[in-house]
Amino acid sequence: MSGARLYVVGLGPGPASMRTPQAEAALEAAQDLVGYGPYLARLPERPGQRRHASDNREELDRARLALSLAAQGRTVAVCSGGDAGVFAMAAAVFEAVEQGEPEWRTLDIEVVAGVSAMFAAAARLGAPLGGDFCAISLSDNLKPWEIVLSRLRAAAEAGFVIALYNPLSRARAWQLGAAFEALRDVLPGATPVAFCAAIGRPDEAISITNLEHAEPALADMRTLVLIGALTTRTISRPDGRPWLYTPRSVGERA
Amino acid sequence: MSGARLYVVGLGPGPASMRTPQAEAALEAAQDLVGYGPYLARLPERPGQRRHASDNREELDRARLALSLAAQGRTVAVCSGGDAGVFAMAAAVFEAVEQGEPEWRTLDIEVVAGVSAMFAAAARLGAPLGGDFCAISLSDNLKPWEIVLSRLRAAAEAGFVIALYNPLSRARAWQLGAAFEALRDVLPGATPVAFCAAIGRPDEAISITNLEHAEPALADMRTLVLIGALTTRTISRPDGRPWLYTPRSVGERA
Numbered sequence A, B: 001m002s003g004a005r006l007y008v009v010g011l012g013p014g015p016a017s018m019r020t021p022q023a024e025a026a027l028e029a030a031q032d033l034v035g036y037g038p039y040l041a042r043l044p045e046r047p048g049q050r051r052h053a054s055d056n057r058e059e060l061d062r063a064r065l066a067l068s069l070a071a072q073g074r075t076v077a078v079c080s081g082g083d084a085g086v087f088a089m090a091a092a093v094f095e096a097v098e099q100g101e102p103e104w105r106t107l108d109i110e111v112v113a114g115v116s117a118m119f120a121a122a123a124r125l126g127a128p129l130g131g132d133f134c135a136i137s138l139s140d141n142l143k144p145w146e147i148v149l150s151r152l153r154a155a156a157e158a159g160f161v162i163a164l165y166n167p168l169s170r171a172r173a174w175q176l177g178a179a180f181e182a183l184r185d186v187l188p189g190a191t192p193v194a195f196c197a198a199i200g201r202p203d204e205a206i207s208i209t210n211l212e213h214a215e216p217a218l219a220d221m222r223t224l225v226l227i228g229a230l231t232t233r234t235i236s237r238p239d240g241r242p243w244l245y246t247p248r249s250v251g252e253r254a
Helices: A021-029 A059-071 A089-099 A102-106 A117-125 A145-158 A175-184 B021-029 B059-071 B089-099 B102-106 B117-125 B145-158 B175-184
Strands: A006-010 A032-036 A050-054 A076-080 A109-112 A133-137 A161-165 A192-197 A205-210 A223-227 A233-235 A243-245 B006-010 B032-036 B050-054 B076-080 B109-112 B133-137 B161-165 B192-197 B205-210 B223-227 B233-235 B243-245
Touching (some): A006 A021, A006 A059, A006 A089, A021 A076, A032 A059, A050 A059, A059 A076, A059 A102, A089 A102, A117 A161, A117 A205, A117 A223, A133 A145, A145 A175, B006 B059, B006 B089, B021 B109, B032 B059, B050 B059, B059 B089, B076 B089, B089 B102, B117 B161, B117 B192, B117 B223
Parallel strands (some): A006 A076, A006 A109, A133 A161, B006 B076, B032 B050, B032 B076, B133 B161
Antiparallel strands (some): B161 B223, B192 B205, B192 B223
16 A cells, blocks of 8 residues: 555635645545535546545545545545544544554554634634633534533633534534523623634625524524633624624633 | 735644645735744745734734734734634734724724644644544633633543643743643543644654653643543554544543
8 A cells, every 4th residue: 555645634614715735735636535525516626536425424434435445555535624633534534443444554644734614713703712712512413412511511611712513403403502501501691602604605604692692593504603701802893793802811800 | 094904814833835825815915024033934025025023922012013004004914823813813913902092993804714733733643632622721921820720620521622722931830730730630641642842844743641641841832732531542553653533422421
């Protein structure tokens, strides 16, 4: 398998202007692209390059396919939106390696970092992640809902700004509402909440509200939800959307 | 001030190959570059472009300078390493806006997201941030040490992987050791800990150990420290450094 390599590539939020040259070089070098269909559809076709598009829920199968191809000597790029290490394919690839063929541990695997959805969303809002922050996936097909809830509460009580990934899916309608309920026990109703969908893409949509008025109906599968901390501030502007930011410093009160 | 714009640009971890085209375009459009000296030194000189390099600790002054220049009608890029919104200049700029001249709220401010140090480090290790995670700055000139400690404990108890920024400075030698001590009360000694310095740059240095053996001497000012969760796993390899990853799923036990 000399020369073969498995890239696990973060494509960034969408547009090529937010994708690194390192990611572009990996995509160009690849003989096989493996990934969720809509992500692959954003990439230009290249002569001779094979595409293996799959469904959203088959991450481990997709990782195994990519590892098998690389073990056959092919140069493969597994593609994720945003950063490949954030609720995306990198963890699935290494989980497949650990459970899979011993020879997969000898493969040359290179994870190529990208601009994550949470940082792209934060940039459009101002600087809401300026203090300590955390990222939580609301998907409960991978962890018990009690753990999701306990992490939400612990993060809010400790003063972290929270980025919520995977707030909804066709199979899950109630979790985001339950998450807001749990957070209302800990944080004031005036805490800023932002719903950020499709950042950097033509259908980008941002709405800013607060915890009291936060509604699951403001989110869909593409939405990242940012929930402020006690210290997060709103700057009103004469024109346009307010800016959100979290100061780097925390007073004795927080 | 028509046409003037203030960009707050994330330069990524270092090399141009990890910088987005969007960031490059902002750097090219700028008439004035404002930032910490070593970051500006990584950028090519451009004819006619002015540079305002400053010390590391003068973030608010630097933000005010950039806003004043933009208010005079100049196109300005404030530069940060990594992502501009993560313990970097974006929060300082909006703090300066909130406290500053009313007209600063009418400026066209665009934050340009970048590849953050934590995701670049994670990519080099495998997928340690594959589950829920948080980022904490150990700098206590911006927040009381008791808050840092309570956030560390809360994050470790709740099962977050932890990325520690600013682990040391010339003025602070003891905090990182105290942080490890606090985490040893909560997490097993076998918990993976990685020290990642200067990722993507020629002097990149990574060392992997565990919480029992983690020593502040393994870090310097450039180091990002990643501390695993209970679920974080190590994959040994016949050749080379082990891979670290955190599975996307959490069993009932966690």
